[in-house]
Amino acid sequence: MGKHKEKEIKTNAMRILEKNKIPYEVLQYECDEFIDGLHTAQKTGAPVEQSFKTLIVQGKSKEYYVVVIPIALEIDLKKAAKAVGEKSVELIHVKDITKVSGYVRGGCSPLGMKKQYATIIHESALAYEEIYVSGGRIGTTLKLNPKDLAEVVSGKFVEIATGYTH
DSSP states (O other): OOOOOOTTOOOHHHHHHHHTTOOOEEEEOOOSSOOOHHHHHHHHTOOGGGBEEEEEEEETTSOEEEEEEETTSEEOHHHHHHHHTOSOEEEOOGGGHHHHHSSOTTOOOSSSOSSOOEEEEEGGGGGOSOEEEEEEETTEEEEEOHHHHHHHHTOEEEOOEESOOO
8 A cells, every 4th residue: 555645634533623622633653454552652652551542332221332441451341331320331343333433443533423422531541631542543643631532522531441550
């Protein structure tokens, strides 16, 4: 694949931030396919502990929820279920990501999904002035204030991961 010159293409995530007058920075990286968050952080130079991945879970009620957690941690499904008031939640199947979110795997942003789902952000985000999340396309990362993110997605900060120590 050749080099892409797509720097000016705005994603829904960027449009939402601009509409809400929220400052953000875009980090672009060369990538033609899905890579995990740790590799994304290496490519962008973003600190691992400030880099967050966006997961989608479905509750017993069939409702979907967005979970934003540090890339180095794993989601704790019991804690996530409790945080959204469900008996249990499970990660949606990879093949359903686009159908549910409108984004592709590896380019799933907590901003600008097809619908606004209840969003939970791992509480460690509050320790930072800025965190890094997907910009809504593979190869695009957004750097923004976690409180601004929570405000736009009506998110709440909860401890929802395993391997996290205060």
